[in-house]
Amino acid sequence: MEYRCVYESEQQVVRQVVLLATKGYRFYVQGSIPEHKDPAKTDRKIVEQYGLSPSKWQQARRKKQGLANVQYLRWGREFLIMATRGEHSFFHKEAGVADLQRKAARIGRKVVRRRYSTWRGMWQVVVGPLIRD
Secondary structure, X not given: OOOOOEXXXXXXXXXHHHHHHHOOOOEEEEEEOOOOXXXXXXXXXXXXXXXXOOOHHHHHXXXXXXXXXXXEEEEOOEEEEEEOXXXXXXXXXXXXXXXXXXXXXXXXXXXXXXXXXXXXXXXXXXXXXXOOO
16 A cells, blocks of 8 residues: 555645644644755655555554654645654654644645634634735
8 A cells, every 4th residue: 555645735734733733743844845856756745754654554563662653745846744643763853843723824825723723612724715914
């Protein structure tokens, strides 16, 4: 089974980020692939570097052991690497890991963040327009 990480549109990525954020993927690093680099080669490197697996069973075993799971999403030359809480080399190798509960992820003209709803008494994922000052 091959790891799927490339998405055709920003809308697909927003949908996937919302899905992952509701499953506990709240830490992220965002970036872009330089023009002189091959995106497919970068995809393979990141998938191999972090040992990413499409198997939900392997992810469940990692979670039970207190290890973090990591997901990689790319659209065009932009990418997002997301992680759950736990131990993983991602947290040691990547600089500037952000938290969706503190800093929204920007995807095109949208922002995605997690916030606590006092009315509902739970965390929820919120998607909104990108507002520039």
